[in-house]
Amino acid sequence: MKKITNKWVVSFGIVGALLLSACGNQSDATETSKNPDAETIVVGTGNVYQPFVYLDENNELQGYDVEILKAIDEKLDQYNFEYESMDFKNILTSLSAGKVRLAAHQYEYNDERAANYLYGEVGYTDYTLYIVHDGGQNATYQSLDDLVGKKVFASPGGNVAYLLEKYNKEHDDKIEIIYNEASSEVFVKGLQNGTADAAVLTKYDTNKYNEQFNADLQISGEPINVSKTYFLYEKGDEELKEAVDGALQELIDEGTLSKLSIDILGDDYTK
Template sequence: MKKSKFIKAIVGILLSTTVLVGCGGNANEKETDKSGGEPKTIVIGTGNAFKPYCYLDDSGNLSGYEIEVLKEINKKLPQYKFEFNQLEFKNILLSLESNKVDVGAHQFEKNPERESKYLFGTESYTNFILRITVGKDRTDIKSIKDLEGKKVQTSAGSNDAYMLEQYNKEHNNAINLVYTSGLDAATTIKNIEDGRIDAFVSIKRIVDSYNQTYGEKLKTVGDPIATSNTYYVFRKEDTKLQGEFDKALKELKADGTLAKISIKILGGDYTTNE
């Protein structure tokens, strides 16, 4: 009898130990899953002086179309946590090269020079129809040829700078390019009014936004001088991240979210390819 009780006691202890070890194993698995499931930080290089795309609102918060779209992409990619690094436009792609940011987001258009260095997404998220922009009373400029001998403001490293530089290569530097970096709308308008520049290249919806904010100071003229789309930019080796962004953007297009953000912030649906 005593022996039987002793054996039962030993069996009971062994069973208890097995249960405890099993519970301990599950707890460790959960802890591992939890720590392994922490979202990876993805640093987004963007600007803060390009309204309505990326700018600081009245409370000093980063706002705009770029930011709202990226927030929706982040919802589609819960394995990541997006962190925004506010940079001058000219420094965004340089920061991508030097691994200071993981994604460039500032309405980047493709051109051969950029494509030789960086990986662009395959899904665009805004269309860009570039037009010459002048002061509202200007009548002598209607085409890119009319810019010859004139002072044209452009942002260093931008796609419109690339396009104007290509024109100059073919036309003996006929356009006097005035390079700037990170100028706000008020400064650009003042440069037009004071005669520091004769024109700049932009898209109509941005010019309309400037006029709504500062009064009817500007107008676009002539036919479009270029039509393109904008994309997120990655390092050449980051094909996985590129694919994940493309997939998220496709879903945002399909469910209408991207168009809604465009209509809300840009005043129309500018998300279709041109």
């Protein structure tokens, strides 16, 4: 197994024995792979999406997506992963510009992204989306049709925004999209005080917000989109994609991916 060269070396006590990773800080970035010919792959990630990709109080990169990539990197002796943490909106721009080779930020599939980027074929997190509202509302939302005329939170550039914008393009009656990049606490308060009538979230995020803020967010109706999350690459970067897909499938088959999800996310959200 090779050591990992990171700009921020991630340390998760709950998975340290599993990943066999070197620990340190930014000053340790001079460590090299056991394979002197390993190709450096710069991975673009976010910095505020806990617990998936974020910087902790010591400015060290942490997260479920990063731990998966570290485990993948351990299996790929021909590559050495380094990480660039940035605002979510800049990750795919950096991929387009060739500043990073791989984008990791819980990306779901959508046609617009697929036209511009190469998707991995092996998914690593369930990302089924549901309409969510505050329990104080006397409301039940079964589909996007029920959101017509309603104010709905969406992060600009995210898949929820894409789904809502696509709906509005295809229908005369519109959903009022409230683009939101606020903190999780402000997001939840916005649903509670009526700034927005609803949001679109995974079960994981809904449960997390309810526990974190003692909220009463309710999931209504059937899912509006069933998906998984994937790593993204530049068009034509098939060799890297296939190598990562192969290593990721090994993590799934050996049970490592499920264990990472349980340890970091609190349950198995890989299926």
